[in-house]
Amino acid sequence: MRVNFLLRLQSTALQRRSVQQQYVPQHKPVFDDDIKRLEDFLLSKPNILVLTGAGISTESGIPDYRSEGVGLYARTNHKPIQHIEFLNSANxxxxxxxxxxxxxxxxxxxxxxxxxxxxxRFEREMRVQSVVTQNVDRLHTKAGSKNVVELHGSGYVVKCLSCDYRIDRHEFQNILSSLNPAFKDAPAMIRPDGDVDIPQEYIDNFQIPPCPQCSNNLKPEIVFFGDSVPKERVDLIAKMVYDSDGLLVLGSSLLVFSGYRIVLQTKDLKLPVAIVNIGETRADHLADIKISAKCGDVIPKLFDFRKNSKTTA
Incomplete structure (x- = not known):
């Protein structure tokens, strides 16, 4: 009985890892020399700013948009929500x-x-200044990072388009559930923005509550495509770049200008930039270090005291 239970646990774990890896694009193994080179870079710059993109969340089972073969654009004809369409169309x-x-x-x-x-861990060890993330999945916070700026907002907060009303997304889910009891059995797939495909008849009958304070429309606190990052957030990040001694980009193609702008600001200050990403990025020509590899094959191996202690022993 115990053997069967352990085999089932092992099988479940393997299935979970398989699902999580299905959105990671093809990549080559990383060289130890590249890891050492990046580690030396960070050792000399303890006040580094980190910019992360969707490529670091693919290993958690959240697809990105653009990766060849596995990104959302490659697998479906789905396009992300446009800000102006959300504002103008009730449908x-x-x-x-x-x-x-x-x-x-x-x-x-x-x-x-x-x-x-x-x-x-790097933040606790004061090896990095803070993280600016382009992702809305809040996985940095779940992992324990404290100094996180969500460049494009978060899917975990809902706000009113007219007044200062805000509500936690989990609580909003309960309200939606009470208004839409017919919706059951969520599909297994997810998208970078939490979106999924469902039949049109379900959409037509879906009920959305208005803002309880002003009766206007509610929206996730996400910077949709075509919208602008709030100026105070842009200014805050610019100050973070100014106070840093360089930039580390992880898992981003930097095709969205709000992320690419941070690289440009860093180089304008004549500060170094290191990039770890599978495939090319918009800023490869600006990088002092570029490692084309899966972030999970590189970053967790940096400052690995267990590895170093074994080597010493």
Whole structure:
């Protein structure tokens, strides 16, 4: 009985890892020399700023948009929600919230991986200044990082488009559940923005509550495509770059300008930039160090005291 139980646990763990890895694009093994080179870079710059993108969350089972073969654009004809469409169309808002409602349980249950945990450890050890993330999945916070700036907001907060009303996304899920009791059996797949595909008839019947303070429309606190990052957030990040001694980019192609701008600000200050990403990025020509590899093969191995202690012994 015990053997069968252990075999089932092992099988479940293998299945979970398989699902998590299905969104990681093909990549080559990393060289030990590259890890050592990046480690030396960070040792000389203890006040480094880290910029992360969707490529660090693929290993947690959240797909990115652009990766060849496994990214959302490669697998479906789905396009992310556009800010102007959400503002102007009640049908678009209904479609978004219906899909988000169905996808939320899986999206919110996603757990951090080795890269998230390593960055949280680096922060505790004062090896990095803070993390600016382009992701809305809050996995850095789940991993224990404290100094996190969410460049594009978070899927974990809902706000009113007109007044200062805000509500936790988990609490909002309960409200949506009470209004839409017919919605059951969430699909297993998720998207980078928590969206999913569901039948049109479900969307047509989906009910969305208005803001309880002003009766206007509610929106996740996410900077949708076509929207602008709030100026105070842009200014805060610019100050963080100014106070840093360099930038480490992890898992981002930097095709979105809000992320690429941070690299440009860093280089304008004549500070170094290191990039770890599978495949090319928009800023490869600006990088002082570029490692084309999976972040999970590199970052958790940095400052690995267990490895170093074994070597010493």
């Amino acid at each position: 678009v808002r209904k479609r978004y919230w219906a899909r988000n409602f169905v996808g939320w349980p899986n999206f919110s249950a996603t757990q951090p991986n080795g890269t998230h945990h390593a960055l949280a």
